[in-house]
Amino acid sequence: MPSLINLTRDNEIGANCYCLDFHRQRIVLDAGMHPKRAGNDATPNLSPAASHRTDAIFLTHAHLDHAGCLPLLQLTQPDARVFMSPPTFHLAEPLLFNSVNVMKRQREELNISEYPLFTRRDVQETMKKWQACPLNRWWSLNGEPLADSDKYTLRFRLHHAGHILGSVMVELQTADRRILYTGDICLHNQTLMMSAALPPGPFDLLIVETTRGAQPTERGITRGLIEQELIAAIRTTFQRGGAVLMPIFALGKTQELITLLHQAMRRGDLPADTVLHIGGLGKVFTRIYDETADFSERAHRDLELMRDIRPQIFDLRKIAKFKPKKKHLYLLPSGMMAENTTSNLIAGHFLPHEENSIYFVGYSDPDSPAGRLRRAAADGERVTLNPRHGDHPIRSEVRHFDFTSHANRENLLNFIISAAPKNIALVHGDTDALAWFQQEIPRQLPAANVFIPAPGQRIEF
C-alpha cells in the first residue's frame, strides 16, 4: 500500500521533505533547510528515510527551504538519482555553494559546531547523481525518457509550477494510481514567470502547499494594481530626493522586480536615469535566468536581464562608506533582513532620513528583522535590526507591497476541487493556513480524505 511520511520537524513553512513509498519504490520529495532555525535543528528529520534505500529524489525548485539539505540527504543515500528541471539544475549549484559559505560564517559567528553540514566538495560529488528532465514528458525512475505508448510500472512527469525559474510540480503514475506533489505553486502570472500549467485530475493523492491559506484575497486587488502602487511610491520618494531599499530574495523576486522596474522606466513611469542595484548572488541567478531563457517557461524571453537592464552590482567591500544616493533603488538580500545580510547592514543608513523609503515586496516572517521593522514602523517605535548595532529611530517610509509568488488560497482551492483527489496531504503552511484548507476542502469534496501529515508518522492511503 502506498504511504507518506512527513520528514519536516513541525507542521509549518520549514524544511520541506516528504518520503513516499509507492509501488515498491522509495521516493523523497525535496530536502530543504529551515529558514529560521540553525544547526541540526534546521534539517529535516531524515532518520525515517534512512531505514531503507532511497531510489529517487525530486527537487521541485532551488529555494533553500526545498533544496538546502539535498547534499546531506544524498550523502546518506549515495545511490539515489536526483531529478529536477533543467533551470533548477543550473540554479541549485550556486545556491548550495553559497549555503556552504553562509554555514561556515555562522559556525564562527554563532558558534554552531556542526556547520557546515556539507562542504563544496560534497556538493560537487553529489551533483554527479543529478539529472535535468525537460518538462511535460514521461520519464522512468531510472532516468530514461519514455514515449507515451512505452510500457512502464512507475513513471513521472514534471509540470511548470509558476513560482520561480525552473520550479515544477511532480506527477507520479502507475497503471492504476496517480500522485501529484505541487512544491511551491503560483496560479497567477508574474512579470517573468507565467502561471502554473496544471495537469488535469483526478489524483489518488495530492500533496499540496498551503502558504497563503490564512490570507483572504482582497477583492479588486490585482497584481497590476500593486505594481502601480509601487511605482507611484518610488516616484514620490524620488521627488523628495530619497533612495529606496528593497530587502529581497536573490532568486526569483530579484529578477521579477528588476524586470518590472525596467519596464516602468521604458514606459516613462519612472525616470530613465533611475539606477538599480542588486547583490552579487542576485547577479549569479540573474545570469542563469538569461542563459536558460530558451528552455524555460518565462515571459519576455527576448529581454536579456543583465545586458538590457544593466543593474549595478552592489560592492560589499565599500559598505563602510555607503550612503544612499537619490534616484537609486537598492534591491538587496536578504528578503527577511537576516542579521549580517546586506539589506540588514545598510538599513541603518535609510531609517533615520525621512526622504528615504524601505519597501518590502514579499513575505516577511514576523520574527525576522524584516517582520520587526514592519511592526515597529506601524507602531511608531524604534527598531533593533542587529543587537550589535543598537536600535534605530524610523523616520523613513516603510511599506509592504504584496508581490507574492505563491497561489492565493481561492485559486488553490479551486484547483484542488477540480483535481478531485481521493487523498489530500496539506503541507508547507503555518497552523492557520493548514486549518483553512482543512475546513474548506470537505465542504466541496465531502468524500475526500483531507489530512495534515504529522511529522514522522507513516500514513497509508
Ligand SMILES: [Zn+2]
Ligand atoms: Zn519557494
